[in-house]
Amino acid sequence: TQKENDLIVHLIDKLPENLTANFEAKVDAHKRLMTVNNHSATHLMHAALRQVLGNHVEQRGSLVNEKQLRFDFSHFAKLTGEEIKEIERIVNERIRANITLDAQTNVPIEKAKEMGAMALFGEKYGNFVRVITFDKNYSVELCGGTHTRATGQIGLFKIVSESSVAAGIRRIEAITAEASEQLVLSQEAILQEVKKVLKNPKDIVSAVQLVVEEKNKLTKQLEAFQKEQVKNLKAELKAKAVRGDGMTKIFAKVALPNAEALKQLAHDIKREEKGAFIIIAAEIAGKPQIAVAIDEDLVKSKNLNAGKIIRDLAKNINGGGGGQPFFATAGGSKISGLDAVILEADSLI
Numbered sequence: 118t119q120k121e122n123d124l125i126v127h128l129i130d131k132l133p134e135n136l137t138a139n140f141e142a143k144v145d146a147h148k149r150l151m152t153v154n155n156h157s158a159t160h161l162m163h164a165a166l167r168q169v170l171g172n173h174v175e176q177r178g179s180l181v182n183e184k185q186l187r188f189d190f191s192h193f194a195k196l197t198g199e200e201i202k203e204i205e206r207i208v209n210e211r212i213r214a215n216i217t218l219d220a221q222t223n224v225p226i227e228k229a230k231e232m233g234a235m236a237l238f239g240e241k242y243g244n245f246v247r248v249i250t251f252d253k254n255y256s257v258e259l260c261g262g263t264h265t266r267a268t269g270q271i272g273l274f275k276i277v278s279e280s281s282v283a284a285g286i287r288r289i290e291a292i293t294a295e296a297s298e299q300l301v302l303s304q305e306a307i308l309q310e311v312k313k314v315l316k317n318p319k320d321i322v323s324a325v326q327l328v329v330e331e332k333n334k335l336t337k338q339l340e341a342f343q344k345e346q347v348k349n350l351k352a353e354l355k356a357k358a359v360r361g362d363g364m365t366k367i368f369a370k371v372a373l374p375n376a377e378a379l380k381q382l383a384h385d386i387k388r389e390e391k392g393a394f395i396i397i398a399a400e401i402a403g404k405p406q407i408a409v410a411i412d413e414d415l416v417k418s419k420n421l422n423a424g425k426i427i428r429d430l431a432k433n434i435n436g437g438g439g440g441q442p443f444f445a446t447a448g449g450s451k452i453s454g455l456d457a458v459i460l461e462a463d464s465l466i
């Protein structure tokens with residue numbers, strides 16, 4: 118539906134065959150009812166916004182359909198949780214008050230202004246306007262829309278989102294009637310699901326807190342365990358190191374919990390062993406990874422470059438990587454190539 122030259126134009130998907138026949142237009146009663154609820158709730162919310170946030174609140178845009186209402190307005194800051202709750206509380210209180218609609222048509226614009234009617238930003242009005250009032254001390258607006266006869270039928274009003282549209286303009290999206298009832302039901306269903314997962318505790322919040330605490334405790338234990346594992350692995354690798362010609366060579370495929378541990382292990386051995394030349398390959402979270410660490414003196418004296426070496430080695434795992442001459446890492450996708458990495462490493466020097 119559009120307005121053109123003061124005429125209401127209904128748009129249709131398909132033109133009828135006989136354009137000169139008589140036609141009957143039918144309003145989808147349910148769709149209209151839901152739209153009326155959302156639109157009327159917009160009036161109530163507009164007044165509540167001014168009450169809670171201040172009289173600087175002005176409408177900057179509005180979209181209403183059978184599913185929801187969207188309202189853009191001037192305000193300088195994100196709404197707090199308390200403000201949103203207070204707006205919802207006021208609107209719902211006004212709905213339960215079941216205020217009767219007072220719609221006055223052909224009101225002279227001057228008189229409408231005297232009534233304190235809120236005009237829409239940027240809208241042009243004629244000399245005579247329609248004034249929509251839900252309690253003359255609460256909401257008086259100029260509006261040509263369609264409204265509920267009494268606010269009670271709007272049902273539960275619920276704000277579902279608050280966001281920024283542009284500098285100084287906020288947007289609220291809200292639902293009413295069936296839609297908010299559906300929301301309550303679906304939230305309740307989620308809560309029941311959570312309860313079931315937690316084996317029906319009396320207090321859900323403490324039960325969830327307990328789970329999170331347990332998880333943190335176990336994570337810490339696991340980290341300590343992994344550290345110990347890396348420490349043992351380091352000792353094992355150092356014991357197996359091939360020493361000679363001013364070098365300590367460690368080329369090995371190992372098991373490690375994460376990429377961080379791989380880096381740490383290579384770094385630690387390099388720091389602790391003189392002339393370290395380390396190539397470690399590991400499967401981490403289902404992906405092959407390699408780390409190459411070379412003692413700085415060795416880099417110079419033997420003209421070695423970890424970044425270059427790793428680029429060649431990474432080909433075995435269908436991957437790539439890089440780094441500095443004394444430290445480099447690579448990841449890939451072919452786990453079966455890890456053994457080939459170590460074989461190639463042995464042939465390097």
Ligand SMILES: [Zn+2]
Binds near residue numbers: 160260264
């Ligand atoms: Zn209206």
